[in-house]
Amino acid sequence: MANLIHRLKGALCAVLITLSGIMGLTAKSNAQQVKNVVLVHGAFADGSGWKALYEVLTKKGYHVTAVQNPLSSLEDDVAATKVVLDKQDGPTVLVGHSWGGAVITEAGNHPNVAALVYVAAFQPDKGESALQWIQTAPPAPENGILPPDDKGIVYYDQAKFHGGFCADIPKAQADFMFASQGAFYAKAFATPITEAAWHTKPAYGIVATEDKSIVPEIERKMYQRSNTRITEIKGSHVVFMSQPEAVAKVIITAANAVK
Numbered sequence: 001m002a003n004l005i006h007r008l009k010g011a012l013c014a015v016l017i018t019l020s021g022i023m024g025l026t027a028k029s030n031a032q033q034v035k036n037v038v039l040v041h042g043a044f045a046d047g048s049g050w051k052a053l054y055e056v057l058t059k060k061g062y063h064v065t066a067v068q069n070p071l072s073s074l075e076d077d078v079a080a081t082k083v084v085l086d087k088q089d090g091p092t093v094l095v096g097h098s099w100g101g102a103v104i105t106e107a108g109n110h111p112n113v114a115a116l117v118y119v120a121a122f123q124p125d126k127g128e129s130a131l132q133w134i135q136t137a138p139p140a141p142e143n144g145i146l147p148p149d150d151k152g153i154v155y156y157d158q159a160k161f162h163g164g165f166c167a168d169i170p171k172a173q174a175d176f177m178f179a180s181q182g183a184f185y186a187k188a189f190a191t192p193i194t195e196a197a198w199h200t201k202p203a204y205g206i207v208a209t210e211d212k213s214i215v216p217e218i219e220r221k222m223y224q225r226s227n228t229r230i231t232e233i234k235g236s237h238v239v240f241m242s243q244p245e246a247v248a249k250v251i252i253t254a255a256n257a258v259k
Contacts, residue, residue: 042098108197
C-alpha cells in the first residue's frame with residue numbers, strides 16, 4: 001500500500017509540473033499576443049520616416065508595416081490604411097503621427113485594430129476635423145505650415161522645416177524628409193471624422209513636449225478629453241524619429257495590455 005501511495009504521489013507531482021509548464025507558456029503567449037503594428041504617417045512626410053522605429057520594433061519580434069498615405073483626402077488615406085489592415089493576420093496596434101492621428105481615428109474601427117497609439121497626433125471626435133483642433137491655440141513662431149496653393153495643396157516652408165518640424169534630427173536627414181514628403185491636400189485637413197475609434201478601442205497618446213508644429217497643449221487637451229493614456233516625451237514633432245526607443249515602449253505597452 002505504501003508503495004502504491006508513493007507511486008500515486010509521484011504521478012500527481014508529474015501532472016502538476018506539466019500543468020505548471022503549460023500555464024507558464026500560455027501566460028507568456030498571452031503577454032505577447034499582439035505582434036502586428038501598422039504605422040500611419042502624417043502630412044509633410046512619407047513612410048520612410050518610420051525606419052528607426054521599424055527597426056526597433058522588428059528586433060523585438062513585431063511584424064511592422066508602414067502605410068504610404070496618398071494624402072489626397074481623409075477618405076483616401078483611410079482606404080490606404082484599411083488595405084494594410086486587411087492583410088494583418090490578427091490583432092494589430094495602429095499607430096498614427098500628426099495628421100495620421102485623424103486617419104487612425106477613422107480607420108481604427110477596422111476589426112483587426114486592437115489598440116491605437118497617437119504620436120504627437122490629432123485625435124478628433126465624430127464631427128470634428130484636424131483643422132478645428134490646430135486652430136484652438138496660436139501657432140509656434142517656428143511653425144512653417146503655408147496656406148494652400150492654387151491646387152489646394154499645403155506645403156511646409158522649407159526655410160522653417162528643420163527648426164519647426166524636426167529640430168532634433170540631423171539637418172541632412174531633415175533635408176531628405178523635406179524632399180520626400182507627399183503633396184498634402186488641404187481638403188483632407190478640413191474633413192470631419194464620421195466615427196471615432198477611440199471611443200471603443202484603447203488609446204495611448206504621446207505628447208512631444210518640444211513640438212513646434214502642433215502645440216503640445218493641443219495634444220494634451222485632445223488626449224485628456226478622450227481618457228487616452230498619456231506619455232510625455234521631450235522631443236520635436238518627429239519624436240518617433242529622434243527617440244524611437246521611447247516611442248516603441250509606448251507601442252509595446254499598448255500591445256501587451258490587450259486582453
